[in-house]
Amino acid sequence: MRALVKFEAGPGHVELRQDWPAPSARPGWVVIDLAACGICGTDLHIWHDEFKSWPPVVMGHEYVGRIVEVGPDVKGWKVGDRVVCEQHAMACGHCYSCRRGAVHLCPEKRSQGIGIDGAFAEKVALPAWLLRRVPDNVPDEVAVITEPVAICVTGADRAELRPGEVALVVGAGPIGLLSSLVLRAAGAVVLMAGRLSTSEARMEIARSLGIPTVPTEPDEVQARLGALSEGRGADLVVEASGSEGGLALAVRSLRRQGRIVCLGIGGRESVAFPADEAMRRSLDIRFSFSSEYSAWDRALTLLATGAVDPRRLVRIYPLEQWRAAFDDLAVEAVVKAALSPTVHNGSSMLAEH
Numbered sequence: 293m294r295a296l297v298k299f300e301a302g303p304g305h306v307e308l309r310q311d312w313p314a315p316s317a318r319p320g321w322v323v324i325d326l327a328a329c330g331i332c333g334t335d336l337h338i339w340h341d342e343f344k345s346w347p348p349v350v351m352g353h354e355y356v357g358r359i360v361e362v363g364p365d366v367k368g369w370k371v372g373d374r375v376v377c378e379q380h381a382m383a384c385g386h387c388y389s390c391r392r393g394a395v396h397l398c399p400e401k402r403s404q405g406i407g408i409d410g411a412f413a414e415k416v417a418l419p420a421w422l423l424r425r426v427p428d429n430v431p432d433e434v435a436v437i438t439e440p441v442a443i444c445v446t447g448a449d450r451a452e453l454r455p456g457e458v459a460l461v462v463g464a465g466p467i468g469l470l471s472s473l474v475l476r477a478a479g480a481v482v483l484m485a486g487r488l489s490t491s492e493a494r495m496e497i498a499r500s501l502g503i504p505t506v507p508t509e510p511d512e513v514q515a516r517l518g519a520l521s522e523g524r525g526a527d528l529v530v531e532a533s534g535s536e537g538g539l540a541l542a543v544r545s546l547r548r549q550g551r552i553v554c555l556g557i558g559g560r561e562s563v564a565f566p567a568d569e570a571m572r573r574s575l576d577i578r579f580s581f582s583s584e585y586s587a588w589d590r591a592l593t594l595l596a597t598g599a600v601d602p603r604r605l606v607r608i609y610p611l612e613q614w615r616a617a618f619d620d621l622a623v624e625a626v627v628k629a630a631l632s633p634t635v636h637n638g639s640s641m642l643a644e645h
Contacts, residue, residue, distance in 0.1 A: 294633060296412035296614050298338055298347045305347070306339050308614060312350065315409065315417030317363030322420050324375065327432040328608055328632040329411040330354035330440070331621055333465075333557070338406065339618060342559050345406050352412035352631070353379050353405035356426060356435040366420045376438040378422040378588060379403040396582040412611065414633045424588045427596040434595050436630050437602040440466055441591040442583035443555065444474040449587065450580040451528050451553045455479030460517060460526040460545050462508070463533030464491035464498060466628045467555050469605060471530045472503045477599040480528070481520055485513050485541065494627055497604055508537065513545050526550060534558030536565070543570050551576045602628070610635045 295312035299305055317323045329352040337343035338351060345351075359373045369375075383390055383398040390398050404410040404418060426435045444467060453459070457480050461472045464486030476482045485508045486495045495505040506516045517526050525547040531538050534556030542552045543566050552575060570577065583591075594600040605627040609617040617629040 293414040317361040323361035324357040326357040350409040352410040354439040355411035442587040445587040447580040457527035464494040468532035
């Protein structure tokens with residue numbers, strides 16, 4: 293089968309293989325015929341060897357498809373079911389994180405597309421216990437966004453958001469845009485901050501979705517937040533850029549005893565941080581990685597009800613055009629790119645699947 297493979301460690305070393313072995317369903321697993329798989333920033337980092345992976349491995353972990361094979365000992369699933377899937381394959385089940393229900397933080401897990409074969413391919417095999425059923429009214433080009441929406445829902449949980457609070461989202465990338473929609477759906481008053489030099493097109497998309505925006509100039513941000521909060525500042529900041537400037541802006545935009553949730557990954561070992569200012573404001577700072585079990589059902593509910601509608605964010609590329617899709621995402625020519633083995637000739641629409 294066709295599959296996009298990171299075939300060895302080091303920068304690059306990614307190519308589309310035409311004869312990668314098709315998976316089979318071992319006990320407890322299913323095989324999925326793939327409709328589409330979103331490209332994550334992690335995939336770009338794996339391409340450049342800036343994120344740990346276990347090559348040779350088929351890349352891709354944000355996907356939707358239909359079950360075509362059910363292995364022994366699988367219950368509750370059948371051929372034809374349309375599904376998305378959590379990313380926590382090979383979680384050990386007995387470490388401290390697993391036993392308290394945080395399997396997404398298990399140090400032994402090997403996520404699809406990183407530690408085991410993923411979904412930039414025609415088919416993928418995965419453990420049935422990770423599956424989620426896609427509602428009939430959620431098309432594939434929407435369902436393919438379930439995983440990043442679940443990440444944003446998990447971040448909102450970590451933030452302990454209260455309806456009516458003022459929330460600033462820093463960063464106009466996919467996670468920033470989706471977080472803005474999730475926070476709004478949860479009852480927050482949302483403002484997004486992005487860099488005009490690189491993110492004006494994405495901020496225009498945010499405005500078209502009803503999310504007000506502001507440049508990442510501290511004075512402008514504070515003025516807009518002051519108007520929303522009677523001068524207090526934001527109750528909550530979701531930092532989705534992973535940058536030093538984003539973290540500094542988050543600290544200075546919050547009211548005293550405000551909360552920061554960091555969702556952005558900057559790709560650097562360390563970053564400068566205004567710790568003294570955070571101390572003076574007595575801020576709560578939390579980091580949120582991956583997605584919790586309960587976030588997936590709610591992510592699908594948000595998509596099914598239209599409370600989060602990501603269709604303006606997504607462009608579908610044929611699997612053969614993976615390099616163009618990666619390049620477009622890297623230079624922010626698109627918000628969210630996805631690869632499909634069923635799309636051909638540059639069409640942006642998914643085939644009937």
